[in-house]
Amino acid sequence: MKPIQVGLLGIGTVGSGTFNVLARNQDEIRRRAGRGIEIAMVADLDTARAKSLVGNEVKVVGDAREVLANPDIDVVVELIGGYGIAKALVLEAIAAGKHVVTANKALLAVHGTEIFKAAAEKGVIVAYEAAVAGGIPIIKALREGLTANQIQWVAGIINGTTNFILSEMRDKGLDFDVVLKEAQRLGYAEADPTFDIEGVDAAHKATLMSAIAFGIPVQFDKAYVEGITKLAAADIKYAEQLGYRIKLLGITKRTDKGIELRVHPSLVPAKRLIANVEGAMNAVVVNGDAVGTTLYYGKGAGSEPTASAVISDLVDIARLHEADPAHRVPPLAFQSSSLVAAGGELPVLPMADVVTSYYLRIRVSDEAGVLAKITGILANAGISIDAVLQREADEVGGEGSTQTDLIILTHDTREGDMDRALAEIQGLPTVLAPINRIRKEELN
Ligand code: HSE
DSSP, rough: OEEEEEEOOOOOOOHHHHHHHHTTTTHHHHHSSSSOOOEEEEESSSSHHHHHHHHHHEEEEEHHHHHHOOOOOOEEEEOOOSHHHHHHHHHHHHHHHOOEOOOOOOHHHHHHHHHHHHHHHOOEEEOOGGGGGGGSOHHHHIIIHHHHSSSEEEEEEEHHHHHHHHHHHHTTTTTHHHHHHHHHHTTOOOOSSSHHTTTTHHHHHHHHHHHHHHHHOGGGGGGGEOTTTOOOHHHHHHHHHTTTEEEEEEEEEEOSSSSEEEEEEEEEESSSSGGOOOEEEEEEEEEETTTEEEEEEOOOOSSHHHHHHHHHHHHHHHHTOOOOOOOOHHHHHSSSGGSSTTTTSOOOGGGGGOOEEEEEEEEEEEOHOOOOOOOHHHHHHOOEEEEEEEEHHHHOOOOOOOOOEEEEEHHHHHHHHHHHHHHHHTSSTBOOOOOOOEEEOOOO
């Protein structure tokens, strides 16, 4: 059978990895796919660099629309990123009847409903394994491997940059700003790291996992997003003394009231495998009612790990692209007619309705009755305390200090109740600084 013809839009890190892995493993890939997979065209603004990467046998153009206009191209691989031109090109490729493979989590998390609808109308595939956790086949696991289950929750370290920063903060006892600068100097963090450090990239990925775990549309606008910029070395140290590590988790959970969808730093028991995922690595834990807890670990970014995911989508398309669309795996795992409408019986819950436990760090004056007042306010709000740690004032504020840190771990409570209690505690004259609140996930 004639090799399937692929057009790459963008040949940066992932595009060149895709080209190299396809070339290196072409025999194995052909034996799996049942036909060859050939990159026939590459579009990139830097045509000279693109030519130096792919040689003379591949047509290189500066205008991506030349790829879309070529009737011989079966699949377009979008590796441009972002919502702008990438969205236009993906929709145009679909309109031209081409299958699309994309690593663009931002695009699908925000515009997925429109894109999947357009693809369904044209009978083409939009595949996106590379959009979540790079080389880890988590989309395939959720969409295919776990189809027997009612998924209960998914929690992942799905941003390598922030996990690298948190690992360095813990290892070296340094604050966030210092580690970020070092990570940028070493090339681990982008010059503009906003999407990573503010949790937006992780929220894009969590949004996609939420949709395929529960059969709901992508709803990035309903995700709660909090990054790691306010974390202090002290929090990491205190968490460790209490038996926890702090990780930026993307969490989506089924509850009686609806779906939780949130990204924020979380204390995780140090004994959990996911708490020990260090550096730029990713890991996702999925809990299903039949299978129990499963863990997926690997590289979440990088040239060949992400290419591995892109090529697995190309193999799926090579096997299935002539099949009746009804026989393909639905893009969001559930048949599109069976997705629960946004706001329907599985609404994404506002953060005030999320139930979780908390770590609180409260800077107080070290005097009689302060702890009693704080625990009294928590008790009145129905919030049960799990553990309290009080540091020596000298250790916190230097010799002779009259201030200290109170660390309180709570049991599960509604976030809205915690918000009200914290506002009251913050108003006490003996509370001397903004309270640090970090959510805690036992993941059991
Ligand atoms: N910037 C992401 C990360 C990789 O740091 O994990 C691409 O999503």
